[in-house]
Amino acid sequence: MKRDKSIELLNRAIADELSAVHQYMFLHFHCDDQGYDLLSTLFKRTAIAEMLHIERLADRVLFLKGTIEMKASEEVKQITDVKAMLEFARQSEEDAVVTYNNFAIECGNNADSVSKKLFEELVLEEEGHYAEFDDEMENMLKFGEQYLVLQSMERSKKKATAMAAAAAAASNPA
Numbered sequence: 001m002k003r004d005k006s007i008e009l010l011n012r013a014i015a016d017e018l019s020a021v022h023q024y025m026f027l028h029f030h031c032d033d034q035g036y037d038l039l040s041t042l043f044k045r046t047a048i049a050e051m052l053h054i055e056r057l058a059d060r061v062l063f064l065k066g067t068i069e070m071k072a073s074e075e076v077k078q079i080t081d082v083k084a085m086l087e088f089a090r091q092s093e094e095d096a097v098v099t100y101n102n103f104a105i106e107c108g109n110n111a112d113s114v115s116k117k118l119f120e121e122l123v124l125e126e127e128g129h130y131a132e133f134d135d136e137m138e139n140m141l142k143f144g145e146q147y148l149v150l151q152s153m154e155r156s157k158k159k160a161t162a163m164a165a166a167a168a169a170a171s172n173p174a
């Protein structure tokens with residue numbers, strides 16, 4: 001087994017995952033700010049999933065007695081348009097699938113079947129992320145402006161319900 005090669009690939013994966021966590025949290029903040037609850041939650045949930053990928057990759061680096069570098073590969077991009085967000089997210093997941101497939105093959109060729117299996121498991125999860133962003137992109141193209149309007153209205157409804165409940169509680173002290 002070429003330990004150093006595996007450690008290098010694992011650290012490159014950690015760098016990409018760190019960038020994904022930063023970028024998805026940034027997108028989460030902006031969707032939350034604009035009242036798009038569904039997308040806000042999706043970006044946050046995906047950021048957390050990528051963080052857990054970092055944990056699995058880092059565990060493997062330490063097992064191989066390597067050093068966890070923990071440096072993001074990219075700066076956060078200031079994307080605030082929702083369509084651009086989904087396009088970016090979908091592309092990132094597609095890139096991750098290709099990269100991890102290649103890393104899995106490389107680890108297999110170096111007789112490191114455990115790292116190979118880890119990369120294969122990550123491919124499966126990144127494909128899942130891709131599908132989720134792709135579904136939202138399809139909805140957005142299908143429903144146009146309505147897609148975002150409905151998300152904002154959903155939040156207003158929730159707020160109104162909460163306010164009504166608070167008012168009812170105030171007027172009927174137990």
Ligand SMILES: [Fe+2]
Pocket residue numbers: 017020049050053096122126
């Ligand atoms: Fe990931």
Ligand SMILES: [Fe+2]
Pocket residue numbers: 020046050093096125126129
């Ligand atoms: Fe992902």
